[in-house]
Amino acid sequence: MENTAKPEIELVEKNGEVTLSIGGEQAMQAWERDLMWASADMLCEYGHEFYEVGLGLGLSALRIARNPVTRRHTVLELFGEVEELFRTRNPGLPGSLAIERGDFFERIFALPSESVDGMFFDPALDMDVWMDKDLWARTMPEVLRVLRPGGVFVPFFSTKPELRWQYVSHFRSVRVERHPYVAYDTTEYTYGTSGDAYIQCFRKD
Ligand SMILES: C[S@@+](CC[C@H](N)C(=O)[O-])C[C@H]1O[C@@H](n2cnc3c(N)ncnc32)[C@H](O)[C@@H]1O
Numbered sequence: 001m002e003n004t005a006k007p008e009i010e011l012v013e014k015n016g017e018v019t020l021s022i023g024g025e026q027a028m029q030a031w032e033r034d035l036m037w038a039s040a041d042m043l044c045e046y047g048h049e050f051y052e053v054g055l056g057l058g059l060s061a062l063r064i065a066r067n068p069v070t071r072r073h074t075v076l077e078l079f080g081e082v083e084e085l086f087r088t089r090n091p092g093l094p095g096s097l098a099i100e101r102g103d104f105f106e107r108i109f110a111l112p113s114e115s116v117d118g119m120f121f122d123p124a125l126d127m128d129v130w131m132d133k134d135l136w137a138r139t140m141p142e143v144l145r146v147l148r149p150g151g152v153f154v155p156f157f158s159t160k161p162e163l164r165w166q167y168v169s170h171f172r173s174v175r176v177e178r179h180p181y182v183a184y185d186t187t188e189y190t191y192g193t194s195g196d197a198y199i200q201c202f203r204k205d
Contacts, residue, residue, distance in 0.1 A: 009079055047150075057086065164200075
């Protein structure tokens with residue numbers, strides 16, 4: 001998602017399905033809830049202070065913020081409209097939760113070193129961003145810098161059993177959990193609408 005773009009943002013609730021649409025793309029759907037919760041619970045095994053990239057429907061954000069171990073959970077979101085939709089749908093947010101506005105690929109350079117125990121990473125990115133080798137080479141060392149020793153980086157699940165090149169060479173230790181999933185018939189962003197999802201947890205030495 002480019003930070004200069006002002007895409008149309010819409011929450012579509014239809015036939016029992018909930019979709020957050022950004023720029024006409026399915027950015028997030030509510031069927032992901034159990035995968036988001038499993039990822040959030042995994043993250044919370046590693047400490048008390050967490051950071052998250054991408055608010056979306058806020059499923060993972062609320063799960064992390066409401067975990068009794070969590071002292072502080074900060075979520076970075078690119079679009080104000082996404083935050084407004086989330087706040088309207090979720091009055092009475094936990095005191096541990098802070099939502100900040102910004103672009104991760106800029107903000108990461110400003111985050112203090114060794115300041116979080118875990119980062120959940122779930123932005124919806126355009127393919128050209130995913131494929132930008134220089135961007136990842138600049139960004140991932142900053143993620144490592146921001147994590148405390150023993151801290152973890154949990155990216156959103158993969159529906160292929162492979163470790164993403166963007167992250168894998170930056171860590172020595174990876175934990176992977178397989179979770180069966182069933183998406184909506186209308187879901188466009190998974191390989192098939194059911195199968196196995198792999199939640200990956202990269203740990204800093
Ligand atoms: C897949 S959704 C997040 C879903 C979330 N985990 C949940 O449980 O609902 C992706 C979110 O990342 C945001 N995003 C995309 N690019 C971003 C960036 N560069 N920095 C911060 N947020 C970004 C999008 O606006 C969108 O709200």
